[in-house]
Amino acid sequence: MSAWMLGAPVDTVAGADAEWILGELRRHRQALHRIPELDFELPRTIEYVRHHLDGLSCEVFEPCRSCVCAYFDAGCDSTVAVRADMDALPITERSCAPTPSETPGHMHACGHDAHMAMALTFASVVDRAIASESAFVADDAGTCGAGEREDGGCEAQSSSKKCTAPASNVLFIFQPAEETTGGARSVCESGVFERYGVSAIFGFHVWPDLPAGTVASRPGPLFARSSETHIDIKGVSAHIAATYVVPDEQTHDAMLAAARFVEGARRLMMQLGEREYCIAKFGLLRAGTVCNAVADDAHIEGSIRVYSDQLFDAARDGVRSCLEDACVSTGCTYEVSFASGYPPVINDAALFERARAAVPHMMELDSPSLTAEDFSFYQQRIAGLFMLLGVGACPACPGGATSSLHADDLYFDEEPLLAGVDTYCRLLGLGPIA
Structure with a gap:
């Protein structure tokens, strides 16, 4: 770990009352949704983010394509850095959102609008804390940040007065392409962490199941390594009547080979799953052209x-072995490719323990998830802690239900996002929200 330490919490953040913060969260989230x-x-998203940040006392810049950063x-x-992702999904919205998507076929179905809303609101909190006269407590040593105690707080906090300046400079990262090619990788390659001396990074993902x-x-x-897998199977087309009593290995039936492969892969992952959490699932299979001809190709x-x-x-x-067996048994050939994908999200253990001290109500999960997230690229550069924020049931939705991530009816209320901003405040030594 670097010299950065979690700040000792104080009673309240200067000007950061819950009512004001909730209003900011609603305004940002609904506009971005x-x-x-x-x-x-x-x-449009970048214009909105920049418009808000340009009004704060920070350096706003774009270190790489479609990425906005703000340095306080x-x-x-x-x-330390705070990360939010900006991209949405190619899904047509059917949710109960009061401000639904204005773009047909596009939807914030993974909560990135909420991630941005929390980061933008917290940026305002940091701006107020730094700008406020009460953020710097005069003492014999000077101002807040001039000296650091062994416990990570500033010298001024040992006085009877409250010190609400952040325990660290803050770099906000609003990144693109989390859902596709991993925009976090280009942020890392931009050199922004080295240029601003970033020692740790925090991020949230909203979680309907909590x-x-x-x-x-x-x-x-916390999250898994992912590798998108693409398979092409080649066979020979023939009228189905011509395959009567023909042995399977002479049918060159690409559809049959694909079916056998999918079943074999399922058995494989059941075996590997006895060693540790893992999965190989195939969500797309195309084969054949008409009902009365053997499929001459299949794509998985x-x-x-x-x-x-x-x-x-x-x-x-x-997977290669299952594919080989399936194709040999049907007289087909194949090609397979494995994308490099995202690394696993591995939370820094020391950073987690420090965060638990600042956020004592943080729940420790028993097991990781098989979800993938490009936050993992940041963790390969610096210590990182990725957290889940429960959004639970939505009173405004039918039956009070909140759907799952990537579903076309996902929506949740902004009030749970208060806990996310409160966590950021505690981690940066600004104390809990009043």
Whole structure:
């Protein structure tokens, strides 16, 4: 770990009352929910984010394509980062949102609008804390940030007065393409962490399966490594009548080969799953053209999710073996490719323990998820902690239900997002929201 330490919490954040923060969260989230955009093509989203940040006392810049950063200088020797993703999904919305998507076929179905709303609101909190006269407590040593105690707080906090300056400079990262090619990788390659001396990074993902307002994480593996898998099987077309009593290995039936492969892959992952959490699932299969002819080709797409390089190699080799067996048994040939995908999200254990001290109500999860997230690229550069924020049931939705991520009816209320901003405040030494 670097010299950065979690700040000792104080009673309240200067000007950061819950009513004001909730109003900011609603304003940002609902505005962003209306303008979902995809991948790196985010002009309206970037304009909105920049418009808000340009009004704050920070340096706003774009270190790489479609990425917006804001740097707040609190006069500290170290910097921590807060990350939010900006892209949406190619889904037609059917939710109960009061401000639904204005772009047909596009929707914030993964909560990135909420991630941005929390980051933009917290940026305003940081701006107020730095700008406020009460953020710098005069004492014999000077101002807040001039000296640091062994416990990570500033010298001024040892006085009877409250010190609400951040325990670190803060770099906000609004990145593109989390859902597609991993925009986090280009942020890392831009050199922004080295340029601003960033020692740690925090991020959230909203989580419908957790009760509203729950903050949860775990040390070590949280999300899986992903590898998108593409398979093409080649056979020979023939009238189905010509295959009567013909042995399977002479049918050259690409559809039969694909079916056997999918079943074989399922058995493979049941075996590998006895060693550690893993999965290989195939969500797309296309084969054939008409009902009375043997399919001469089949195309399959899926994903492998694991937590270790060793098991990834075993899963990849196993998929090839299943594919070979399926094609030999049907007289077909094949080609397979494995994308490099995202690394696993591995939370820094020391950073997790420090965060638990600042956020004592943070729940420690028993097991990791097979979800994938490009936050993992940041963790390969610096210490990182990725957290889940429960959004639970939505009173405004039919039956009070909140759907799942990537569903066309996903929606949740903004009130649980208060817990996310509160967590950011605690982690940066600004104390809980009043």
